[in-house]
Amino acid sequence: MARWEYAVVGFDLGTYRGAQQVLDDWGSAGWELVTVIHLYNTEYNSSFVAFLKRRTG
Secondary structure, eight states: OOOEEEEEEEEEESSHHHHHHHHHHHHHTTOEEEEEEEEEEOSSOEEEEEEEEEEOO
């Protein structure tokens, strides 16, 4: 049976390009995106939480 480790990453975005960079960095380290939850908007920013997983062992 597969074993997984999980990470929860919070980030704020001024642009969509910022989200791509955050997710590319984690993906390069072997993490797979499970889901993203949008927390809130302000006039200049949005806040999100990303849930990631990767196999262990």
